[in-house]
Amino acid sequence: MSPTTPDAEPHAEPVISLRNVVKKFGGQTVLEGITLDVRKGETMVIMGGSGSGKSTTLRLMIGSFPADGGEIRLFGQNICGLREAKMNEVRKKFGILFQSGALFNSMTIYDNVALPIREHTDLDRDIIDIQVQIKLELVGLREAAQKYPSQISGGMKKRAGLARALALDPQILFYDEPSAGLDPVTSAQIDTLIVDLSKKLGVTSVVVTHEMDSAFTIADRMAMLDKGRMLTVQTRQWYDDLRRMGEQEAAALDEDRRLIRQFLRGDAAGPITDRQAARSDFAAALFGDDFGPIAPRDTPSIQPSR
Numbered sequence: 001m002s003p004t005t006p007d008a009e010p011h012a013e014p015v016i017s018l019r020n021v022v023k024k025f026g027g028q029t030v031l032e033g034i035t036l037d038v039r040k041g042e043t044m045v046i047m048g049g050s051g052s053g054k055s056t057t058l059r060l061m062i063g064s065f066p067a068d069g070g071e072i073r074l075f076g077q078n079i080c081g082l083r084e085a086k087m088n089e090v091r092k093k094f095g096i097l098f099q100s101g102a103l104f105n106s107m108t109i110y111d112n113v114a115l116p117i118r119e120h121t122d123l124d125r126d127i128i129d130i131q132v133q134i135k136l137e138l139v140g141l142r143e144a145a146q147k148y149p150s151q152i153s154g155g156m157k158k159r160a161g162l163a164r165a166l167a168l169d170p171q172i173l174f175y176d177e178p179s180a181g182l183d184p185v186t187s188a189q190i191d192t193l194i195v196d197l198s199k200k201l202g203v204t205s206v207v208v209t210h211e212m213d214s215a216f217t218i219a220d221r222m223a224m225l226d227k228g229r230m231l232t233v234q235t236r237q238w239y240d241d242l243r244r245m246g247e248q249e250a251a252a253l254d255e256d257r258r259l260i261r262q263f264l265r266g267d268a269a270g271p272i273t274d275r276q277a278a279r280s281d282f283a284a285a286l287f288g289d290d291f292g293p294i295a296p297r298d299t300p301s302i303q304p305s306r
Helices: 056-061 084-091 109-120 127-136 154-165 184-201 212-218 236-244 255-265 273-276 282-287
Strands: 016-025 028-040 043-047 069-074 096-099 172-175 205-207 219-227 230-236
Touching: 016 056, 028 056, 043 056, 043 184, 043 212, 056 069, 056 172, 056 205, 096 154, 109 127, 109 154, 109 273, 127 154, 154 172, 154 184, 154 273, 184 205, 184 212, 205 212, 212 236, 219 236, 219 255, 230 236, 230 255, 236 255, 255 273
Parallel strands: 043 205, 043 219, 096 172, 172 205
Antiparallel strands: 016 028, 016 069, 219 230
């Protein structure tokens, strides 16, 4: 199944563009020819199971490590091979909400949000104060400004991390598992906040997640990865139609689409679990496929001491 974007604007330059991106760690290929376009103002959800390559894709987009092949463009600029000083200039145009929030525990929430502004601008203290208050108000945390991360809940830490990601008025927001570790109500609040910020600020959002309730709430389009391959890029409606498809109709789908459907629905049976079962023979994995059954012993391998 090749990546498709049926509602693409053919003449609109994407804000983020990946072309045939390859990433290897040691001798293992973790991303194999990934191609993806993210348009201005949309929310793109990148999803897949553990080890599918979704977090690696995000880290390549933000320049955490280099690609081993292909091209990655942000704002029309190829960031592959870009020197660190130039990459830092690009980074000022986007914000990141890390999975843990990644707040500095020794700083108040106010100072965590103020830090990027102090480091990267020459604004007066009064202007910085106004900027921080605005960002905290956007995420509903203005009253918690003088608290420390240890004094607030997990959901509040996520919102504080988002306020910091917004500090420099980014054009792109990257979210790494924004709902991870949150209860359902708090998770829904974060989803609502992501949608609200996208509408109010017009930012482009890239969200890495395997939480399907969250994905279907926030996404404009969705990209599905599996074992380092891009299976497809489609609208949220396309994925929803596939998720709701009846069993008889689904039986006629190719393996990739059945795999996607199983992931979306969380079904116990399907291509994903069939693949796992095929490699579940521990003895064969440990000793090789030619390893035969263990012969019974006449005496126990360990003699009792008394």
